[in-house]
Amino acid sequence: MSAAPTLNKLQRLWLCEAIRLREERAGPLEDGEANRQVRAAGGDLAARIERRALLLAERDGQVQALRHWYQGAQLALLALVLLALLGGAGLALAALGDGLRPVNVFWALGSLLGVNLLLLLGWGLGLLLGGDHAGALGRLWLWLSDKLARDARAAQLAPALLLLLQRQRLGRWALGVLTNGLWLLSLTAALASLLALLVTRRYGFVWESTLLGGDSFISLTQGLGALPALLGFAVPDAELIRASGDTALSGEAARHSWAGWLLGVLVVYGLLPRLLLLLLCLWRWRRGCATLRLDVELPGYGLLRERLQPSSERLGICDVAPARLHQPLAGSRALDSQGALLVAVELDPRRPWPPTLPQGVGDAGVIDSREQRQHLLEQLTRFPPARLAIACDPRRSPDRGSLALLGELARSAASTRVWLLPAAPGESIDSARLTDWHNALDRLQLAHSDSAPLSWLESGHD
Structure with missing residues (x-):
């Protein structure tokens, strides 16, 4: 998700009101990534509500x-x-x-x-x-x-x-x-x-x-x-x-x-x-x-208080799924990023992992659960890497949840590559499923390869 667009005060409050009306009539929007960025940015409740609305408006095309x-x-x-x-x-x-x-x-x-x-x-x-x-x-x-x-x-x-x-x-x-x-x-x-x-x-x-x-x-x-x-x-x-x-x-x-x-x-x-x-x-x-100000006492904004300015951090809370999901898109975060990181998504536990990593490249482990996903995204929001490699098993189908996760991870780093792991000895990868992965990653505009991006992680070039 890109940074909030530059708009004047009236336009920002206008978009806040538009998002509030939209959620009142169509139900809550999927806002997990936006809420993480808002909490990381800090500020009072009005500033957080405004920033959330601008991020959602930019994501959903309302800007x-x-x-x-x-x-x-x-x-x-x-x-x-x-x-x-x-x-x-x-x-x-x-x-x-x-x-x-x-x-x-x-x-x-x-x-x-x-x-x-x-x-x-x-x-x-x-x-x-x-x-x-x-x-x-x-x-x-x-x-x-x-x-x-x-x-x-x-x-x-x-x-x-x-x-x-x-x-x-x-x-x-x-x-x-x-x-x-x-x-x-x-x-x-x-x-x-x-x-x-x-x-x-x-x-x-x-x-x-x-x-x-x-x-x-x-x-x-x-x-x-x-x-x-x-x-x-x-x-x-x-x-x-x-x-x-x-x-x-x-x-x-x-x-x-x-x-x-x-x-x-x-x-x-x-x-x-x-x-x-x-x-x-x-x-x-x-x-x-x-003198325009955001009225944080409105019912639609009051419901956001605990999500944007929580009294304590709670784990394992799952929001109700919205009736309509947005199309995940990749992106990049060019500012305040440093270092290199390798992370894997839903790997077979029998596969040896991680590979031998060059010096200076961190290992974020394997994401298998919602809690791990939330924890990693919170960390990347605070400390975005300059280079991020995401390892995926192409034997699994590229479902909507996995693609949404790839998009969120990519938006947390300055540059991202997806590593489609080769099959283990004695196993094969279905060509149609591999084509599905290529098409899905192309739509996300994510660079991908079946070769290990370890040199790129270490030096920034192959």
């Missing part, structure tokens, strides 16, 4: 699935960004039209800001009421991320992320960054499109009403324009507003005044609130991420 999910999330975000930009341009076109007819200023304003203000109000109420659920944009983004990830191992990642963020009360701020950021892009695109249309076309502006009189529109227009006026945007005077109620004024000053008022209202009541809320959500998100 790679997380990377695929990130790629899918980026593609989904890109799609939403494009949708926001196109939507913003569409808002500007819907507000101003083709220029052949006068623009009703309040219909235009409603087209530009109506939906935005309604959704902003809904998001604000949800925030005040303590809601932490994914809104429409959040659900769409998560759904697209899962679809674009195309990795069945990523099935637990989205629920794990939501649970982690909800437990830390960060979901609202994450979704706030997403929602306000997309709306800010959309309104920026609307502003840019509005400017482009106003520069390239001539528009006349009117207001129309059956029930409301000119005084009401004067008050409303100047009231909305008060804040934009502080930023230098034009505001139509009372006479201009009253005159625009009958027909679109053709004067250049009137068109400039109404255009400046429309742009100022869009900036002040559309872009600025979204920008400020985006900065607020981003600040709260980063502050919350800095």
